[in-house]
Amino acid sequence: MKIILAVASSSSIGAWALWKDYSAVWAGIIAASQVIGAITPFLPYKSRLKAYSSLINELEELMVRSEFQWHAISQGELTPTEINKARFEIRSLKQKALTKHIQTTIPTDLKRHNRAEELANQYFATFYEG
Known part of the structure; x- marks a missing residue:
């Protein structure tokens, strides 16, 4: 995550220097990467x-x-x-x-939960059903 943020900030600064017409975009990317970098330690x-x-x-x-x-x-x-x-x-x-x-x-992703149930049923069927 830190590598992605560093690359985003650095490349945005470089892009800002090259394409000044889109300075708001580059400033937004830099600001977003700084905010994400600041809150990352607080994420679980x-x-x-x-x-x-x-x-x-x-x-x-x-x-x-x-x-x-x-x-x-x-x-x-x-x-x-x-x-x-x-x-x-x-x-x-x-x-x-x-x-x-x-x-x-524990956050539950219903799609992944259903997939896990499906895999467990396949495992059970493979090893324990006639």
Whole structure:
């Protein structure tokens, strides 16, 4: 982000010197890059990336654990009570991981959410359906 802002400012100054007819455009680009540079430290991207990196490791472990338990469920080795207990345990561990790593709200992009659901369903169908 900082590189893009530096390039935008520098190139706008150079363009301003060459094409003085569009000085308002170049001044606008420089002003916008300065405003973005000033507010960037206050945006939550860095903290979110750090939190998500830690969270992803715990969720990966949870996924492996879920897949291991799924085998016993799919083979009919567990009673409905044991299945419900395993399901509750996984949901509980997921919630603990989310609250441990994510202290802010998570913005939801419905299009990406639906795509993630679709990919998860494809994964499940590939590995666990007959």
